[in-house]
Amino acid sequence: MGASAATAPRETSARIVIQAHEINHAYEASTGWSTALAHFNLEIPEGEFLCVLGPSGCGKSSFLRMLAGLMFPLEGSLLVHGEKIIGPGLDRAIVFQEAALFPWLTAAQNVGFGLEMAGWKKPQVRERVEHVLDIVGLSAAAGKFPYQLSGGMKHRVAIARAWAMTDAAVLLMDEPFSAIDAINRAGLQEHLVRTWLAEPRTVVYVTHDIEEAIYLADRIAIMTPSPGRVGAEIRIDLPRPRDRNSAAMAALKEEITAKMNEMERRA
Amino acid sequence: MTTALNAETLAAYTRARQIRERRRKIIRAAIGIAGLLGVWQAMSVYYDLDLILPPPTAVISDVIDTLLLRRPDPWLYGPSIYQHLLASFLRALTGFALAAALAIPTGLLVGRSTAVREFLEPVIRLLYPIPGIAWIPLAILWFGLTDKAVVFVVFIAEFFAMFFNTEAGARSINPVIIVAARCYGARGFTLVWRVILPASIPHIITGMRIALGGAWRMIVAAEMLAAKMGVGFVLMQARYQFRAADLMMAMILISVVGFGTEKLIVRTLERRTIGKWEVNR
Known part of the structure; x- marks a missing residue:
């Protein structure tokens, strides 16, 4: 591709769009209470493409549904531009796993x-x-x-x-391509990056796919297994569009895999 | 550039297949109908049943003479056949429209709102087992031998088909569609009008199809007992006069008008809604 390399417009003083502070969440199932999030903290600055990466059942989708205003944290606070989320709203737009x-x-x-x-x-x-x-x-x-x-x-x-x-203020994406076959998924990811380059927005993208996160994100928040919290954060400073086969990508994948395995062990 | 199987060729294949299928359908339908007429004719002639089972030839010529208003024998049923048909048609349509106007919004609400469902469902389920014809005596008591009585009975009878189908449609909407609508700002009436209603349309149309057929059936029953005009009235009079050919003539016209109404109303609605946005319609 001949397009000039682009990175996120990043200012160190970028305004914080989303602020999750000490969120604890559990839901009542037929087998009793089940903890989804514990001590979940995350801040997302304006213009950032953030991937929330974690294994199935770590509560990452719960976090996204809270951002969408479809469910509410039991404890802690979740703010968009400093205001508490009280329900679905036009200040957040969402992409689901199905096209819907x-x-x-x-x-x-x-x-x-x-x-x-x-x-x-x-x-x-x-x-x-x-x-x-x-x-x-x-x-x-x-x-x-x-x-x-x-x-x-x-x-x-x-x-x-x-x-x-x-x-x-923020676009929420809940594993949007996870049900798509690998070939089409790669194409959709490229489309997404092109779209984001054409019109950068603050994005929260939930995924369990490490490569996808590295390909897309400015920053990856890696979640611990259940109960979920942000266990590690990794900044990806590679220019876009990224080369999936580059050594840098491979190294990042190795680093993240190691981190996730370690979290898994400690859990 | 390859030109194999270009759009025009493919369109021609489609057309050829459609023509084939249509011709096949017409031929088979004709055979079926001819079979019915043949059995009818044979029975009538063989058992010499002219009086109670006149042959199809007699009945069909009776239909044609009646429709052309040039009957050789006297017309014993007051106004012309067209006025009778129109009277029945308008009553059926009025009852059907009233039923739709109430059943569709109620069905959508009961399907989507637990509170509304818990209030209304027991009432509706209690009324449902009462057959439409059981309402006729009460309707006569309330409205006399009038149009209103007939319309009322059609309304009551056809409410349920549309209500239950609409409710099933509203209840079976893919939840993610509703969530998406809410996330993109649809609430309250807008959510019902712009999302829940169109999402329920396939079920609603099924309900309408059943109800429209039912309305036409019910109209005849109600008119036989509670009207001084309409095809049901013609039927009853023909029986009193012992005119089997007229009786069957009226039955054939009921069939034709019912068939035409379904085509006209439901198919049109279907074409303008799910015909556009659903596959294989």
């Missing part, structure tokens, strides 16, 4: 849904939707219904739907 598109709306209408809910005027919605669909490379599919799109295209529409929300 509305089957009765076209790709363009799906992407514009949130903007319409936010009270945007029709012409502005159309302009923004066109722009975002262009970024994810789906301008030609604007008028298609979800059933007419491939699995990968559906996910790109879902990403565009989140990206369209200019007023969203």
Whole structure:
């Protein structure tokens, strides 16, 4: 690729968007209480692409659902721009593991849904939707219904739907590509990086895939096995788009794998 | 650039297949109907049942004469057949529309809200086993031998088909669709109107199809007992006059109008909704 290497616009004094302080969380299952998060602390500055990496069941998805306002921590505080999250809101946009598109709306209408809910005027919605669909490379599919799109295209529409929300302080991604086959997953990751380079946003991306985290993130928050907390943080300063086969990536993968194994042992 | 199997060729294949399938369907349908008519004719002639089972030829010519308003024998049923059909049609449609207007919103609410469900479901389940015709005497008591009585019975009878289907549709919506809608700012009425309703449309259409057929069936039953006009009335009069051909003529018209109504209303709705956004429709 001929594109110039780009890194996150990082200022040491970047404003903090998300602040998780001493979150403890447990849920009541039929077998009794089960602890999901314990002493979970995390701060996310503006413009950062953060990956939350952890094994299944470590509570990383719980954290994302809390950010989305779909569930609430039992203890501790979780703030977006200093304000407590009281429910789902248009200051956060989300991409799910399934594309979760509305089957009765076209790709363009799906992407514009949130903007319409936010009270945007029709012409502005159309302009923004066109722009975002262009970024994810789906301008030609604007008028298609979800059933007419491939699995990968559906996910790109879902990403565009989140990206369209200019007023969203943070974009939340809950293992969006984990159900996609490896070849298409790599393509979607490239699309995501290109989208992020075209229009950098604060992103919280939950994944259990180490390579994916290294490929995407400015910073990786590695979670301990259940009950989850952030056990280690790793900054990835490699320029984007990254070369999956580079020695630096391999070294990072080794380092992170070692860290996760050690956490596993101690748990 | 390869030109093998270009879009035009493929479209031609599709067209050819569609024509083949349509022709096959028509031929098979014709054979089925001809079989029914053949058995009917044979029975009528063989057992000499002219009086109670007139042959299809007689009945069909009766249908044609009636529709062309040029019957050789006197017309014993007051207004023309078209006025009877129109009266029945409007009653069925009114009852159906009222039932839809109540059943669809109620179904959506009961399907999505635990509170509404817990309040309303027992009531609805208690009323459900009462057959539509059981309401006819009460309807006559309340409204007399009027249009209102007939419309009321259709309304009661067809509410349930639409309610239960709508409720099932609302309840079976993929939860992630609702979560996505909420995350992208849809709440309250907007959530119901923009997300829950369209997501339930496939089930709602099934309910409407059942209810529309039911409405037409119920209308005849109600009219036989509670009306001075309509196809049900014609049926009953034909029996009093001992005119089996007229009786069967009315039955055929009921079938034709019911079939046409279903095509017109439900298919149109289907084409304009799930026909656009669902596969294999």
